[in-house]
Amino acid sequence: MSQNSQPRTEIDRFFRAAGNVPFAFQRSAWAAYGRGESGLIHSATGTGKTLAVWLGPILDWLKQNRDRSKWDSKHPPGLRVLWITPLKALAGDTIEALQAPLDFLEMPWRLEGRTGDTKQSLKAKQLKVLPTAMVTTPESLSLMLTHEKLHRQLAGLETVIVDEWHELLGTKRGVQTELALARLRSLAPSLTTWGVSATLGNLDEALSSLVGPENVGRARIISGYKRKKIELFSILPPVIERFPWSGHIGTRMIPEVAKEIESAASSLIFANTRSQTEIWYQKLLAHRPDWAGQIALHHGSLDHSVRKWVEDGLRNGTLKSVVCTSSLDLGVDFTAVDLVIQIGSPKGAARLLQRAGRSGHSPGATSRLGFVPTNALELIELAAAQDAIAAGRLESRPLLPAPLDVLIQHLVTVAIGGGFESDSMLSEIRKTRAYESLTDQQWQFALDFIVRGGSTLDAYPEFKRVDVIDGRYVVTQKRVSSLHRMNIGTIVSDASMQVKFMTGGTLGTVEESFVSKLKEGEKFLFAGRLVELVHIKENQAYVKRAKGTPDTVPRWMGGRLPLSSELAWGLRMKLEEAATGTFRGREMKRLRPLLELQSRWSCVPTTNQLLIELIKTRDGYQMFVFPFAGRLAHEGLAAVIAHRLSRIQKISFSFACNDYGLVLTSPIEAPLCEAISKGLLSPDRLDEDIRESLNATEMSRRAFRPIARIAGLIQGGYPGRPKPSKHLQASSNLFFEVFREYDPQNLLLRQCDDEVLQQQLDRQRMWDALMWIERAKTIICRPPKVTPLAFGLLVDRLRDRVSSETLADRVARMQASLEKAAQG
Template sequence: MTELASRLTPLNTELCRDSVSASFHLARSMPASASKTERIQPRALVDRFFEVRDSKPFLFQRSTWKTYLDGKSGLVHSATGTGKTLAVWMGPLLQWMKANKDPGKWNPKRPPGLQVLWVTPLKALAGDTTAAMQAAIDEMNLPWDLQGRTGDTKASLKARQMKRLPTAMVTTPESLTLMLTHERLQPQLSELKAVIVDEWHELLGTKRGVQTELALARLRRLSPTLQTWGVSATLGNLDEALESLVGPANTDDAVIIHGKSKKKTKLYSILPPVIERFPWSGHIGTRMIPEVAKEVEQASSSLIFANTRSQTEIWYQKLLAHRPDWAGQIALHHGSLDTSVRQWVENGLREGSLKTVVCTSSLDLGVDFTAVDLVIQIGSPKGAARLLQRAGRSGHQPGAISRLAFVPTNAFELIELAAAQDSIRDGKLESRPLIKSPMDVLTQHLVTIAIGGGFESSELLAEVRQTRAFESLSEQQWQFAIDFVVRGGSTLDAYPEFKRVELVDGRYVVTQKRVMSNHRMNIGTIVSDASMRVKFLKGGTLGTVEESFLSKVSIGDKFLFAGRLVELVRIDNSEAYVKRAKGAPDAVPRWMGGRLPLSSELAQGLRTKLQQAAEGDYVGPEMKRMRPLLQLQAKWSHVPAANELLIESIRTRDGYQLFFYPFAGRLAHEGLSAVLAHRMSRIEKISFSFACNDYGFVLTSPKPAPLQQALDAGLLSPDRLVADIGESLNATEMSRRGFRAIARIAGLIHGGYPGRQKPNKHLQASSNLFFEVFREYDPDNLLLHQCNEEVLENQLNASRMEDALRRIEGSQVVIREPEKVTPMGFGLLVDRLRERLSSETLAERIARMQAQLEKAATAK
């Protein structure tokens, strides 16, 4: 890859004094110097736009405009709320004004044809983005027509857009891909001047990002002079981000423009009154409600971020119970709530009528709320970049500082915050690992292009190889993809429904209307657990809950949802009917994908902070509060340095416990615990149970495990890791479950039509059938190989497991045999007990254990 460092444009700018989505209150008139018969000066018009707003363009904004006018593409990297939107939006406006300087020829009733496509990762961002862009058009009296096109756009507007596209359009990756299936739009797309991708860091490294890369490559083919720009914040691997955005062949003429990457941010912890020396996951949690309420009281408006939708439901209820006088002033926001509910909450934040909103990452991106002056983070966000992103949701007023208060749910999360602060200070933000050649996305793209006018094999192959994701696509992979969409591959050739694409006069096309309809209804790469709509018996929709949760809820059970306690009355097809309830909930909905993985960068930071503690260096309020806990850990066992692996061997009433502390993250530990248990059982027949968290894992056995013998035999070796994973875990079943997403994206199964979604069990049964057919009759099927690789990486984090073992291989293994469970091991022991005991019994058991351990700690 061409070295990009020489082409970066580092800029030392002041903090932008305005939010790009702030309201514009300028008079809608041309400058006094520009009458309808005079030619305008575009730069002067833009400068006046800023002057009336008592502002000036910042250096990185001017640099972006100049670079754009020079005909280049690029990536703007700047902190949230520093004017990135105006930086990339003004370029196309200036370009058009330079070519059309006579306002007397501007006709708002006949706006220019398509000039700009603005791609946003979330439909929720489209409204705010469109409003900010429209304000600039209005205040400069430009005859541009700006519209949105997402899944929420009215059918009547979409129909009009099919005849004539607006001058600028805000859309999503899915809606953009859907546009590519309409051949009639291609003449207008060929006139496109620029495509801008917002929040590129959120798409990078995902299948939606790959889908966007393929769409951009198609747009560049339709419009060879197209300029591609991206907007990004909180990202480590900027070179790869730029290459993925503009394509590897175009990076020589593309730039990275740095704006204000270090906005003034204040991070601090809301420390609990007492740090218990034997912490467990979630034990602080809602105990901190009074302290959090005090912070909320002092702020004008705040956002309370939780890492899961389940946590938001609980915190909303607890906060409202603590401050019932805030009824109507606090709200709930997460992705499973009905659109109307979310819009009401967002409007309340914009207007400043809400005191606080408990939310998930549904409010992480782009939408700017000027009134918000404090962000409260519940629990560790597991990454420095995510912490900085969330902090940026506050402080959008001129000269304001972004403030984030951190609420630990586990004492050890204080060390995570201390490590994250070090990473932010040193500029060591997480990178987004890229996806290479996902065959399910490619096969979907082939059908998209075949519907949208067709393609010749060699031409489309060359186009696809212009993307970063598929630049090394082999001829074998390409032929597999072609064969798969033409006849379903070697195993499905006998079934007509899988013959979606036909070769007609040298071009691959789709002629069947059924195929077109099914494909357009199922375009996209977002595949989640099947969901059910939750409705009141007397009308009104609350949102959606995943089918897997409702399958475990009985009629009459009460659960928290949308900030209310409801009782399940009945389930009809894909709708669950509820009524309001009183009392205590029987359950809280659990959504898939709720647990955030600990980033590798933050894991390294944790190890560094522990080493400093082991050396007696406690820097910062978080680490100072952890001193008694870590001193007891050192007294009873050991505090591991960054180049050490601590193993604790303890006998308890439940059996023999082996605690391992690699600090590699929960997902990697789940796989490592199974692999190490398997390796020891090969030496001596023994059964293990295990529990994991982000810091380590515990193996429990009814008799002593052959630890030293296993270490001598290569227990911690990275050799044969993949083979041992296959033998120790039910990887085949995990692949079978994971194949459903690939089958849906590749078009083997369909989720149904709007309002008539197929039940999850039907989709899973169908995908299982394809999985077994491919395993038995087509074991070299590339979709099958992709599934196995995704399970290894996404579900088992195999690369992190290998990295951890290679690091451990060069580290010193420290074995201790403490008499009692240590502070570091206590949380793991609780997680193991959690699976066997009810909540009430567990709480009683934990309380007794803590009392006994505290007594022992005090006595010594």
């Protein structure tokens, strides 16, 4: 680089060295940054979003420091850029990607990471002098804010870049990030904020949450490279069953999937749950033993060293295929990957699009995704997703409305980091999208809670965390500061145990609730191995290698993805086409025999029809209802419908649900027509009926635990010594009962009830479904046999009563009987 070179010329030189030229959207982002604007960039995966946001600050510095002779690598510039990543596991890869242009341009910047994995010696060094650019996480950023001595350096910050903003949006971690950004803007008023996001249905809301509502006028959305070629195709079995069920997890398709893997240089196989990845990895190895060492497993519960080995193998091309979960949805590009295989429906068009983009990870390359249905009806979801992607109808990420537990934690964070005054802090908080409508009552509740634990806990000194000194809220107790720092963050999961070999070496973690049910000697699949539990000591499960067949596979929470409302509507539209005899695309054409049988025995519902099927089996009277509103909403609707029916006639019901509908089973036939005339499917009194029909108190009691943890009522323990899950739940239950009895208007209890309704029961979609039903025409059919749409629900009803082997045998007999009836 010449002593006084032109910054743009140097950037162009950097691109030419990689055989590229900058895209127009990248140049637009750099120009906007140069004008002091903020922004959100969305572009296809692998098209240069990182350089679009990263080179803006670099160009700006180069313009300010054109004379290279004055650069001093021994004394790098102070903090200028903060890069926030949603996963600490991505920090190392991100640093490597960001370092490349700095090295090429020989810039004197110091780039470092600060996450939970960073060595204490480096953290101590950073508390004295922060680097020029830092890669961190929302939790580590909040921890930085507790150190008042860093505030002077943070005041010199010029920009914050939030990577993968769509992953944080609509979560408590996203709200935590909003609050931290508002704090940084108070310390550095000229701060700009940039975000990188996959395409969303609500980009305007995403921008507002990122930069703050008052800054939207000085921010812009920049659409990136859109001409990414995407090839979506289904990997179909030789025969499509007309009575599908979701019991085989698609593993019968192993030979077909192996052929696709063979044809690709490198591939990712996405499953929706960690349990599925374990099973698919074993099945693939059993089918192709010669692939040992060439295929691997990757999910969030595996040890960091294992995951890093897999990621390195993808980068350098030594791995042919990796079976993974969403743990590889994000992160630095794996340019060697030229095929993605999706096992089962991803339940959303945006997720499908993002996963497809993990292949062909360079501009101009084609992203290829092969879809493996776990039952035939999922082919309709793929067809609907293809239509949605073509039309640009992608899912929105709904925002969280003012979670008080996150606000309370943030206030203690700021009180440790120098303190705050009420009025100025309230003004700062209301500048976030999440809390712009925060009421005075909510604000006073939060202040009262951190000062004395609210009205109920006033008598207990340990809940007096913040003191008010001359109108300033500060933390003066070292015990409070240290406990808060160790428990900061909003990630609250079931307590986990490390899984270790008796001979040494850590495999990863499984949830305590799973391990607690195992007996010594039981065998389970984990980290791609069959292991046997030897014993449990403290917070560690010791295992040894085993032979034979597994007794079980670990189940992790969070594996149930509900069908998105956008994809559910697209699915209805595909059914409406089929109802009129139109079968577009390979998937719908293969489903034609199934849907024609559905039409012959019952009905294929259109977009303005609710289908109800009534069938008597040897198990009782079956009522199948098909709102197509997603599994979570159907669980709530099933309970509400059963409750409303039992008010008319005393009947006991059992029920099962999937994404398409629900089934109620009763010993006598329910008075359906009378109940419909009396408001069975009305949205009126929905909330009251939800609370009366479900054990809402017990659900709230369990949902209160993460709120109590985030708000600081209970502590998760110390590093390496987490408190057992049952102890945390017991402590949380105690607070829950005390508040219920002595402070029933407690706003944390109200938040808890709202979260149960909205997140666990998907109350909004229940409401939307009932509003749609009110306008729709109800079609009641009495088919001669269980229909293709109903068969999966009937199988789900049987799961709890028979073992998996017995269930498979029984399902096979049922399918054979129904096929015989269909051919008769």
